[in-house]
Amino acid sequence: MPAAKFEITRQCKVCGETFVAKTIESWYCTPKCFKIAWKRRKDEEQRLQRLDEVVKKIPKSKEYITVSEAYALFGISKETLYRLIRKGTIPSVNAGERQTLLSKEELMKLYPLRKKALTKPKPIAKLYSLEPKDCYTIGEITEKFLVNESTVYLHIRKYSIPTRQIGNFVYVPKKEIDNLYKDMKR
Template sequence: MPRGNYTIQRSCEECGKIFTPPTLMSKYCCPTCSKRAYKKRQIAKEKEAIRQALVRRIPSNKGYLTVKESVLIYGISKDVLYRMIRQGLIPSYNFGQRLTRLSRQYMDEHFKTKAGSRKRKKEALSFEPKDCYTIGEIAKKFHINDSSVFKHIRRHSIPTWKSHSTLTLLATQ
């Protein structure tokens, strides 16, 4: 990534230290923070893969779930589930020590499955000129070249719309 002729201050996503990024895409202040963040992402990815494998092993036609299965499927902490059971917010059946069962039908009605398994609908964007920015306006505001703006549009799949065959408008959310 080429270095720009701008000076902006950014906060490191790992340690929170303020730094001047060498490129527009820089997120971390030093290689150490970058490596730490990479390691955290890899560990999180492995944990999510393990969680998904465990969820797949739970039969979908099972009428009653254990607390551990409910934690895996719905992403609620074990402590919160037990607290809700004690308060009577979730109907449960206790058949003995470590044999608490929760109705899957009730859980499906009142809790969403863990984030990531459902996709959000994209919001309809307004391409009215009053709701959009032109390439030139963005370039002036951030003191960068038009080509840098176009690179970011392509890189981040930002929706655009051409008006009058020369003016490109970017939708705001």
């Protein structure tokens, strides 16, 4: 019996050309496109690292944050943030002539935090423990991090965090939640 030929046709993630992938890890048609992708990834990592630096400097107790801080924390574009301010969707205060501050709490209700640059970009076969001792219940999360339930569920979906239901309780791995909310802990 002849061996089945291993052939995957893909679209190059850089130029969009169709090509035959040699291995399951081939995403680019040529070394040139591979290099372009590599450069883009490096630039993006640096951009995210700069944002992380901004995030680190935001005092945890700060209730109102600047547009730049909101961008760094949530990854929402400044245009969007200014639109939210104009529409009054997010409570804001004027602190000086060119300084508008936004409510961090209200932003958190609407947007998940930006994923950290420092977490590995492609976690392969991440292992979770869904044993209750290694998990928070949703109620524990809302209490510990002062986030409301719907926000927690939003983040769980957005970041594909696994959950486990036992009886009336939904369990979520502590590690994932601690990591997600480490900047919000008070």
